Amino acid sequence: MTDADLVRAIQAGDATALEALYQQHLPSVWRYAFAQLSGNSASAEDVVSETFLAAVRQIGSLAPEGGSVGGWLIGIARHKVQDLRRRAGRMRTTLEENLAAALPSHEDDPRAALEAAEIRQCVGVIMDGLADEERTVLEWKYLDDLSVRQIAQRLGRSEKAVEASLYRARQAFRAAFERAQRAPR
Amino acid sequence: MCAEEKSDNLSALLKTGYGAPPPREEFVRDLGERMHKEYREQRSAPAAPRPQRVTAIRWSWAAAAAAAVVLLTAGGITWTLTHPGPGSQNVPTLGGVAPPQPSGTPEEQLVPLEIKLPKAVGGPTPKNIPASPYMEPYSDKPRQAFRVPEGTTNVASGKPVTSSEAVPVIGELKQITDGDKEGVDGCYVDLGPQTQWVQIDLKEPCAIYAIVVWHYHAEKRVYHDMVIQVADDPDFIENVKTVYNNDFDNTSGLGIGKDMEYIEDYRGRLIDAKGATGRYVRLYSRGNSSDDLNHYTEVEVYGKPVKAEPAAPPKTK
Numbered sequence: 297m298t299d300a301d302l303v304r305a306i307q308a309g310d311a312t313a314l315e316a317l318y319q320q321h322l323p324s325v326w327r328y329a330f331a332q333l334s335g336n337s338a339s340a341e342d343v344v345s346e347t348f349l350a351a352v353r354q355i356g357s358l359a360p361e362g363g364s365v366g367g368w369l370i371g372i373a374r375h376k377v378q379d380l381r382r383r384a385g386r387m388r389t390t391l392e393e394n395l396a397a398a399l400p401s402h403e404d405d406p407r408a409a410l411e412a413a414e415i416r417q418c419v420g421v422i423m424d425g426l427a428d429e430e431r432t433v434l435e436w437k438y439l440d441d442l443s444v445r446q447i448a449q450r451l452g453r454s455e456k457a458v459e460a461s462l463y464r465a466r467q468a469f470r471a472a473f474e475r476a477q478r479a480p481r
Numbered sequence: 482m483c484a485e486e487k488s489d490n491l492s493a494l495l496k497t498g499y500g501a502p503p504p505r506e507e508f509v510r511d512l513g514e515r516m517h518k519e520y521r522e523q524r525s526a527p528a529a530p531r532p533q534r535v536t537a538i539r540w541s542w543a544a545a546a547a548a549a550v551v552l553l554t555a556g557g558i559t560w561t562l563t564h565p566g567p568g569s570q571n572v573p574t575l576g577g578v579a580p581p582q583p584s585g586t587p588e589e590q591l592v593p594l595e596i597k598l599p600k601a602v603g604g605p606t607p608k609n610i611p612a613s614p615y616m617e618p619y620s621d622k623p624r625q626a627f628r629v630p631e632g633t634t635n636v637a638s639g640k641p642v643t644s645s646e647a648v649p650v651i652g653e654l655k656q657i658t659d660g661d662k663e664g665v666d667g668c669y670v671d672l673g674p675q676t677q678w679v680q681i682d683l684k685e686p687c688a689i690y691a692i693v694v695w696h697y698h699a700e701k702r703v704y705h706d707m708v709i710q711v712a713d714d715p716d717f718i719e720n721v722k723t724v725y726n727n728d729f730d731n732t733s734g735l736g737i738g739k740d741m742e743y744i745e746d747y748r749g750r751l752i753d754a755k756g757a758t759g760r761y762v763r764l765y766s767r768g769n770s771s772d773d774l775n776h777y778t779e780v781e782v783y784g785k786p787v788k789a790e791p792a793a794p795p796k797t798k
Binding site for chain 1: 491492494495496497498499500501502503504505508509512513515516517519520521523524645674675676715716717718731732734735736737
């Protein structure tokens, strides 16, 4: 079932479609919140909860063919993250926060922890800046280990179209990453 | 390891930089239950009638009567479509209507909107702006008068502005509503690359008839993926209305827009907000034809405050 099918079914009163949509997009929204909040699980849970509850309230007015549902959910999550940061009095996560999150898994190697923190900081910004479909296909392919066929089924596209989308996403990510690495710090 | 080597190992890079442990099972289950509860409540609440816009009328000659009149009412205007009947050489006529501008307020007295323009400083259209099917051709003809209900003012004047960047690269956010729209250095705000937004809190719900936006206009350029929304809440969740969207490929993820890109100049862009109501106005953009930055010189929101609905009296036994 594609996202548009799920939205139509939810609007028609099908609770199982709501469950399917939740299961399908939870990993992506969770990862987004986790990355944007420097691995703070408690805050990420708040953001993810508020995002999905707001989505349930608004889904009745969502046009099924109006764009990517994943992008719509990340858009809500983005507002929720900003709202949380605004309440905390700041707008960006810092390298120090990412370092604090990375240190426990690199206890004996502070340099590796710093490198991991820098990569988290950089990749979080790049993923947030990618177009929705680019971010989604990268996540599904490289983090959720879905095949091109499975991605095509979820998106309601041909496998060729997904391959092209993956190619563009890789190029966009690579260019942004290399630019960020070369930028003066 | 150099940047190219790192980025070539995309899978490992994403796992390190964007991976996350799975959420707690208890949290996932609890949230799922709360969603279903919310969903059931939404479904059981009586649905408010949703306004429908007439976009097309299909007429069948074979099924038509000898002559027919169709009355359509939209936005308070009644349109009369008169069909002369099959076999007639006359074409169907549309008439008996009030002028459709601005949308949604035909019963009020309309007056021309007066907008104070800054000095024209932009030079000729640069060659780095290619023609595009998504961009309207540039015209230096004066803008046609736009009519608004009497008493309409710039409700954004001096109102607080927030943005996707806590601190702009150049300028201060308050400059966006300070009335200074000149196309010179010191009058604009630079918000950096990627999709960025500025948001104006009108401090009370307003009926909005027009929004006029000036990006950087000392040079003719095209700002991309421009989306303007009005909402009741600062997070843009409740009652969000999109009044302008030229993001034709949905790059910013706010939906595909059908409005046209345009070349910026000293006149700014006037957007017909069609009487949309809301307290917050948010304007998105994603770079421009000269660089990937986002600039705002001034935003004016022309409207009138609307009184909030009185709270329902408490239920008594």
